[in-house]
Amino acid sequence: MNPKVVFYSVGKLTKFLGALMGIPCVLSLVYREPDFFPLAIAATVTLLSGYLIERLCSRAKDEEIRHREAFAIVSLGWAIVALFGSIPFLLAGTFSSFIDAYFESMSGFTTTGATVLTNIESQPHGILFWRSFTQWLGGMGIIVLGIAVLPKLTVGGMQLLAAESPGPSPERLKPRIAETAKIMWGIYLLFSFSEVVLLKLVGLSLFDSVIHMFSTMPTGGFSSHTSNIGFFDQAKVETIITCFMFLAGGNFALYYYFLKGNPRRLFRDSEFRFYGFVVIAAIILVTLNLWGGTYKSVWSSFRYAAFQVVSINTTTGFTTQDFDLWPPLSRGILLLLMFIGGCAGSTGGAMKNVRILILLKKGYQELVRLVRPRAVIPVKLGDRPVEEAVIAGITGFFILYILLFLVSSLILMKLGVDMISSVAATAATIGNVGPGLGLVGASRNYAFLPPVAKGILSLNMLLGRLEIYTVLVLLLPATWRK
């Protein structure tokens, strides 16, 4: 491990973050609100710290970044960005405790959207903007991570994205990583801009449109209203947001081909079809479960079911209704969706559809092998067989995910939180969803939890967002050996 190389990159990242804090500063000037000074001080501190760290490690500028340094840059980078990102909240008095500010900041940068903010409506615009903006920046980070870093590092079978995609040519769109990232960011910007325009057209204020786009595109979930999307109570708004949530949960590389005039590639993609199937099946089941009991009309049932299913499955975590009051089956399905999440190469979190799909195929393959022990039956994705090493990576990821889920759930239970709330809070943070069930359900938030729990859930968000492996590998002695 070469720490200087790591800190050089982290310093650059911090400097960049400080510069971006200028945007909410300008906003607070426009609105003439008292959060200007907190934001300006935070921006200056962050900028200077980043500059200092970069300067101190400038000799490592041209040194090689190996796999282990890449892991450290990503993990430490996200943790430190969340740290500096919490300064505005602390200086503006948004939160009185450090852990609350850090939780909110981490929740933003990991695009989770779990909140400990209880008086959202009374916050100044600059702070609300910064809170939501952290998600959008986190989403940009995820795109680079998913396209450029994870496949190279073969994290938990994520090389799939690079090599195992359907069709003859590899998914790496252009040879150089930087160019690929730019294309993906272009699509991200295009979708972001389109959503703001559409939300503005159906009557939202520009501020609300931007704030909610900042939550939709990175599948975050923060809102400027305590009652979240339920505040607007407009089917039009919900439809637009549902469509963009669904898009944000899909593989951005496929959209590139779509926009280039090759839509078949999108619709023939195994993962995208599975993703669509899961969403549609869940919407039908939840609609039928709600119809007659919870809501009288089939239309209302469908409206709330569709929004909530897409919101949870893409790991956005927006809410229109308190789904914690829904019957057991609907809540059970939503809890299950918290584990599935978006597609590889999307801004969505959790396990990802492609991994679930391959695991299901693996289970079926092992079953068939019993009857035909001598037959070679490869697990296929589209037309191409999936390598055994990839399946092994996904298996390892699945095991670590379940293990992290169990340990974190038990710790919350140890702190006296009831079983359902513990399990749901864990699933909702590892999966970067946001709201859970019970005490952390749709109409509540994470504020009541003890500081230890907030710390653990912040760690869950980081681990979940970085595909677990990326962080855990730093705990291995082998990573630190020369």
Next chain:
Amino acid sequence: MNPKVVFYSVGKLTKFLGALMGIPCVLSLVYREPDFFPLAIAATVTLLSGYLIERLCSRAKDEEIRHREAFAIVSLGWAIVALFGSIPFLLAGTFSSFIDAYFESMSGFTTTGATVLTNIESQPHGILFWRSFTQWLGGMGIIVLGIAVLPKLTVGGMQLLAAESPGPSPERLKPRIAETAKIMWGIYLLFSFSEVVLLKLVGLSLFDSVIHMFSTMPTGGFSSHTSNIGFFDQAKVETIITCFMFLAGGNFALYYYFLKGNPRRLFRDSEFRFYGFVVIAAIILVTLNLWGGTYKSVWSSFRYAAFQVVSINTTTGFTTQDFDLWPPLSRGILLLLMFIGGCAGSTGGAMKNVRILILLKKGYQELVRLVRPRAVIPVKLGDRPVEEAVIAGITGFFILYILLFLVSSLILMKLGVDMISSVAATAATIGNVGPGLGLVGASRNYAFLPPVAKGILSLNMLLGRLEIYTVLVLLLPATWRK
């Protein structure tokens, strides 16, 4: 598939079951109770049916039993034995509905111990004996299955038991399966006899001693008392039962070596050590969680924790306290233990310790592989590397287990059962544990559930007991092709 071969074996098994029904018949004569005629009629019907089925398929007597026929014999055999085993309950009026009688019988033969019997104390001795005896017979069946059938069929990595055991020589104790089974049954009988003697010595009636041995050795859980083992409220009784439960959850092949004067083999076995570690760790955590709050003294906390942890982890399901009133962490740990279960080659159910151990090692291996991508790091059990095919089998098993768990839980939720009860009822039936949490918790039973739920839970018990694969494989078209 050759159905005649299958039915010939099933017929023989049924005939044998009919003969065994004679034992409770004799008991009802001794007690001069009215359940003599129901039992005698059931015995005659079962005996004659078995004889007829065998006779009709007698031409298949010497035909080859291939893998697919073996699967069918085991699955169909267990389902049909449970069917005939329910006749005494129906004729004696123990239950008024067929599904209740079948559930109770299936729960016995699969050594689950989940009950729908609400008025246990008012039942005649013959019926109570038969109810508990089904578990003990099921335990004998499991021993044959685990030693002779599963390893041969490489079900979900269970060939481990045959080849991957520590030490130089294979675990197959004697070359011929029949002889191995006899040795295992000998150990089962020896433990059974010892437990009856010890329970009798501490003051239980002979009937109670036998009834509870019938539940301990096969890790069943039925009791002749509604308040289960809590009825006796004696630390001595609990200690004896705890020891025998722990023994029943261990690999019987290792006891053979122990009794032959090779105790090191037992204590150096990776799975046995992991099994011991899980039990001790869970006892410590639950004791600390109960101490001070639920029970004032550390002794009471330890006493109830130790009994309940061993009971649930071995999938016996005996209870002394209503653990549903315990704090979230304790209940969470018990729920988790329902998935782990006993060792391979024991009478315990659920996933088995060896599978969990290998999955954990696989997760760690994939983590290390990230830092040292070129290094060959095999997953080892004891001194020997575990074959990739075995790991693949275990992965497939794990996936199917989780899938079955999710589907069954969601169906129960669909029927309106709350989330915790649905999840726990499913875990407790697939894992062949018995009591769950909530509505199916320690102080309650499964009687209130709708018939559909009882049917599904019966199927869970069968699937869980037969390592899922054995039953599911019968649903594949390839199994039925000529």
